[in-house]
Amino acid sequence: MGGKSRRDFLKLAGLAGAGLVAAPALAVAGSSTSGPNDEELGMLYDATKCVGCKACMAACKRVNGDYNALAYEQAQFDPDMLWDAPKDLTGSTRTIIKLFKESPKEWSYVKYSCMHCQKPSCVSVCPVAAMVKDKITGIVDYKKNACIGCRYCQVACAYNIPKFQWDKALPQIVKCDLCKNTFLKSNGTSACADACPTNAIMFGKRKNLLAEAKKRLTEHPRQYVNHIYGEYELGGTNHLYLSALPIKKLGLPELQKDAPAEFSEKIQHTIYKGFIAPVALYGTLCFIAVRNMKKQESDHQSKGDQPHEP
C-alpha cells in the first residue's frame, strides 16, 4: 500500500469535509428560530367580506401574464376561450376563489394562494435554492433559472400551493410571489388586494394584519369563528384568514403549530453536523479495511500465495 496515495486521499477527504463545514454554518445563521417575524409582508383575507367576483384572479393573471408562462384555462362549455375558468390552482393560476357550500344558508368563498410561511417547507427542501425567502419582506419567491423541476417543494408544502406545468415540454413551478416581481415594485401592494372591490384582501405588514384581524374578532365576535388561520399554523404564515365557517370546511388543512421544516432540519443537522460523522465514518472504515487487507497479504505471503487484489 503506497503511503503517499493514502495521505493524498485523507487530504482530499479533509478538504471536502472542510468545504461542507462552512456551508451549514452560513445556513444556520440565516434561518432564525425565534418565533414569527411580524415585520414581514403578507395579506389578510376576510372570507366574510368576499363576494366571489374573482377580480383578484383576473388581476393576478393580467399582472403575471407578461411576466411568464401563464395561460388562460378553458371551460368545457366555452370552446371560444372567452372566459378563463381554472378549477384549481394550476401551472397557469396563482390564485383562485372557490365557493364552499355547507347548506343553502351556510356558505363561504375562499381564496387560495401561497401562504408565505414564516418557516417555509419549500425553501427548506429545495436542493438548489430555487425557492427563496426574502430576508426583509419574508416573501417566498421562485427562481425559475435555478429550478431543476424535482417537485420536492410540492411534496413538502402542507397547503399544496406550488403547481407544476405538467403539459409543457419546458415546465416550471408556478406560485404566488406576492407580486414581488411585478405589481408590488410600482404600486406597493399586491394586484389582488388592489383589485378587490370589497376590501376582503388587505395587504400589509404581518403585525398590522394581525392587529386588524384581532380588532375584527373583538368587534364582531358573532360574525367569525374565533380563529386567525395562519397566526400559528406550521410556525405561522404571512397570509392570514378570517372566516365564518371552520377553516376545514374551506378546504384548508388543520395543522399543528410546529413547522415541519424545523423537525426535518433538526434531524438532518444532527446527522450531518459539521460533516464530522461522514468523515469519521470514512476514516474508521478506511482504517479497518486497510488493516484487513494488510492482514490478508501477510497471511498469503506466509503461505507463499498470490495476494488478493482488492
Added chain:
Amino acid sequence: MSHDEFQVHRAKILTPSFWVLLTLTLIGFALIAVRFIWGIGAVSNMNDGYPWGIWITYDVATGTAIACGGYAVAILVYIRNKMHYHPLIRSAVLTSLFGYGLAGLSVMVDVGRPWNAYNFFIPSQWQINSAMFEVALCVMAYTTVLAIEFLPAVLSRLQQTNWNSARTFLDRHHGRFGLDTEIILAKLEKLRQWALWVQPKLDKVLIFIIVLGITLPTMHQSSLGSLMLIASTKLHPLWHTGFLPLLFLINCLFIGYSIAILESIISSYAFKRPFESEQLTGLASITPYLTTIWLSVMVGDLIWRGQLGNALSLDFYSGFFLLEFGLVASGSIILLFRRNRQSMRWLFVTAVLIVLGGALYRFNVYLIGFNPGQGWRYFPSLAELMITVGIVAFEILAYKVLVKLFPVLPRLHGHEEPASVKA
C-alpha cells in the same frame, strides 16, 4: 496481481431473451422521447397532489435499495474481513452500478428542468438543509465510485484480449466506412498498453475508493428516508417518524444481502452454473439479524408514538403495513432454521419475501402512505409503467451482455482455493 477469481461467461449474446428485453427497452425509450417532446403529463398520471409517482418511488427510492447488493457485500468483504465472499462481489458491484446509473437516468426523465441540474455543482446554489441535495450528490458520487470499482474487470479483459473479433470485423469491412485496419488496431493496442499501465496504479488506491463506496450509501440511503420527514402532514403516521433515516438504512442492508442471494441463484440457474451454496448460506444467516433490528425499531417506535392500535386497525393503511411487516418477518423466521438456510429453494423464497417486504416499505413511505388530501388520486399510467419497465429491462439486458464480455461471475470451483477460505 491475479484476477483468477472471476471469469468471462462464454455463451451466445443474442439469445431470445435478449430480443425480448431489447424490445421492452426500445418501447421504454420511445416513451421517454414522448415525455421530452410533449411534457411529463403526456405519459404520466402524476399530478400536483402526487408530484412523485412510480419513477421516484420505484426507480429511485426502491431501485437504489435493490442496487445495494454491492454495498452490502462490500461491507462483508472489506470491513468484516470475510474474504471468502469476494467471488460474489463483482456481479454485485455490476448490478449496483446499473441500479444507480439507471436511477440517475430516471431522475433526469422525472425532473422537469433537467438542463438546470448543473446547479448541483455551483456552491452558491447549494442548499444543505435539503435531504434531496445530499441524496443527489451522494448518488452521483457513488455511481462514479461503482464505475471505478468495476474498472478492474474491464482492464483485465483489455489486457488479455488480442482483438480477434475486432480484427475479423475490420477485415470483413475492409475499405468500407473509411476504416483503416492497421491504424485502428494500433490504437487498440495502445489502449491495451494503457490498461496494463493503469491497472497496478488503480490497485493501490482501489481500497480507498471501495471504502468510499461503503460510506456514500450509508449517507444517502438514510437520507432517502429523511426526504419524507418534511411531509409530516401528508405521510400517514404509521410511517412518518423521526426514525425514517435509520429504518431506510437498515432496510437497504437486508434488501442488499437478499438481492445478492437472488442474483447469485438466478444467474447460476440462468447461466447453468453450480450454485455458490456456501456463500449464500452465510449471507442468509446475516439477514435475520438485520430484519430483527429493523422490525424491533419499527414496533418500538409505533408503541412510543401510540400508533400500535392504528397499525392493527385493519384499514387500508394498516393492511399495507401488516403486509410489509409480514413479508419481512416470515422470510426472516424461515431463515432462522439452519436446514432452510442450506436449501436453495428456501434461500430463494425467503430472499424474495424479504426483498418484496422491504420494497413495499419504501412504496408505503413514498406512495401508498402518502395522502395530500383534497381528493387527489394517483395510479401510474401504462406509459409511465412502461418507461420503468424499459429501464429495468435495459438493466437486465446490459447485465446479461456484460457478464459475457468481462470477467464478472465467480470462477467455477474458485471457492475451493484454500487461500480464499477463511473461517
